[in-house]
Amino acid sequence: MDINELSKEVEEEVKDIFAKIDNVCEYNSMKVLKAFQDNNISDMHFGSTTGYGYGDIGRDTIEKVFAQVLCAEDSLVRSQFISGTHALTVALFAFLRPNDIMLSITGKPYDTLDEVIGIKENASSLKSFGVNFEQIDLVNNDFDYEKIEETLKNKKIKLIEIQRSKGYSTRKSITMEKLEKVIKCIRNIDKEVIIMIDNCYCEFVGTKEPLEVGADVIVGSLIKNLGGGIAPNGAYIAGRKDLVELAGERLTAPGEGKEVGPTLGINKSILQGLFFAPSVVRSSLKTAVFASRMLEKLGYKTEPLYNEERADIVQTIIFGDEKKLIKYCQGIQMGSPIDSSSIPEPWDMPGYTDKVIMAAGAFTQGSSIELSCDGPIRPPYVAFMQGGLTYEYGKLGVLKAIETMEN
Numbered sequence: 187m188d189i190n191e192l193s194k195e196v197e198e199e200v201k202d203i204f205a206k207i208d209n210v211c212e213y214n215s216m217k218v219l220k221a222f223q224d225n226n227i228s229d230m231h232f233g234s235t236t237g238y239g240y241g242d243i244g245r246d247t248i249e250k251v252f253a254q255v256l257c258a259e260d261s262l263v264r265s266q267f268i269s270g271t272h273a274l275t276v277a278l279f280a281f282l283r284p285n286d287i288m289l290s291i292t293g294k295p296y297d298t299l300d301e302v303i304g305i306k307e308n309a310s311s312l313k314s315f316g317v318n319f320e321q322i323d324l325v326n327n328d329f330d331y332e333k334i335e336e337t338l339k340n341k342k343i344k345l346i347e348i349q350r351s352k353g354y355s356t357r358k359s360i361t362m363e364k365l366e367k368v369i370k371c372i373r374n375i376d377k378e379v380i381i382m383i384d385n386c387y388c389e390f391v392g393t394k395e396p397l398e399v400g401a402d403v404i405v406g407s408l409i410k411n412l413g414g415g416i417a418p419n420g421a422y423i424a425g426r427k428d429l430v431e432l433a434g435e436r437l438t439a440p441g442e443g444k445e446v447g448p449t450l451g452i453n454k455s456i457l458q459g460l461f462f463a464p465s466v467v468r469s470s471l472k473t474a475v476f477a478s479r480m481l482e483k484l485g486y487k488t489e490p491l492y493n494e495e496r497a498d499i500v501q502t503i504i505f506g507d508e509k510k511l512i513k514y515c516q517g518i519q520m521g522s523p524i525d526s527s528s529i530p531e532p533w534d535m536p537g538y539t540d541k542v543i544m545a546a547g548a549f550t551q552g553s554s555i556e557l558s559c560d561g562p563i564r565p566p567y568v569a570f571m572q573g574g575l576t577y578e579y580g581k582l583g584v585l586k587a588i589e590t591m592e593n
């Protein structure tokens with residue numbers, strides 16, 4: 187069948203789903219606009235500081251805006267965070283002390299945390315400081331309530347980590363409904379345990395954020411959803427005031443904390459990125475829905491299915507074939523605005539165990555709110571695709587990838 191014909195057919199089929207995505211975008215846009223207005227954002231907040239960055243009113247107000255949007259008491263939104271992994275690392279080292287137990291209830295955390303936690307040997311890991319790690323795997327894509335309850339009753343756990351997005355696994359991402367249910371269950375047994383959410387790829391996918399359903403602290407990257415494709419780098423930690431303060435003291439230095447941190451001219455980009463974020467997440471979601479249905483029609487297994495509820499912007503395509511995975515990723519690269527003529531090959535990326543192929547023709551290096559696609563070279567040869575600054579560019583990228591793979 188002609189790909190353009192198929193594409194038209196698919197767009198007809200997904201109309202109602204797109205309308206729902208539009209509604210979510212409108213709701214989140216209202217939230218963002220209100221936070222800008224309530225905090226009186228003006229020209230002076232676009233200013234810049236250098237050196238220590240004392241008294242950076244733009245930075246401090248950005249943190250109030252993010253806190254309001256995410257329903258947090260406070261937030262830390264900094265370009266000194268290199269990436270999401272760095273922000274998660276700062277949070278973990280800030281909250282955990284020797285002999286504490288960190289418990290993941292969504293199985294093994296994201297690959298780049300292996301050396302942070304000490305699952306993979308590293309002389310600077312949490313393990314090297316005497317912090318213990320335990321994990322409880324998901325069962326049938328849901329929490330193992332029995333094991334979670336048993337563990338919380340028998341041991342003093344300091345911190346529970348919940349990773350909403352699937353990472354490089356084939357499990358489903360965690361919906362807000364499931365998250366709310368498990369947090370209620372945890373709180374019934376333990377009022378003190380810190381509930382920390384790895385919120386990467388999940389912001390603005392729905393109308394609620396994790397702090398609204400009882401999480402203590404959330405962490406995410408600004409070269410994903412909340413950066414709106416405009417923030418040049420950075421990440422955030424948001425939630426309980428005492429926890430955000432601890433994270434600030436760890437990011438900079440005890441005694442200095444959130445008071446320092448020069449913004450070097452990026453305040454306007456951070457604000458503009460957040461302003462665009464609801465719409466950019468919408469484009470990413472539409473691109474994912476379109477790709478899911480297209481590839482399903484071409485005979486591939488996709489997760490989520492085009493009409494399933496989404497918890498994040500990630501679309502997985504299960505190729506079951508190394509060559510197809512590689513070709514699809516190469517096609518995404520060819521369909522990108524930047525570096526469209528360089529062909530990605532699988533390589534040993536720092537922080538990852540298997541070889542990974544990464545297609546990223548992005549304005550910002552490593553930005554995965556821009557259309558990007560990657561996959562570890564291991565069975566069942568799954569592509570993890572996400573992003574799309576506009577739906578039109580997302581769709582064009584997907585069509586190019588399909589054409590490349592099928593020929």
Ligand SMILES: *Cc1c(COP(=O)(O)O)cnc(C)c1O
Nearest residue numbers: 269270271296351353384386407
């Ligand atoms: C992207 C991501 C991270 C952090 O990755 P960085 O590339 O370091 O920003 C962590 N957890 C999940 C689930 C992610 O998707």
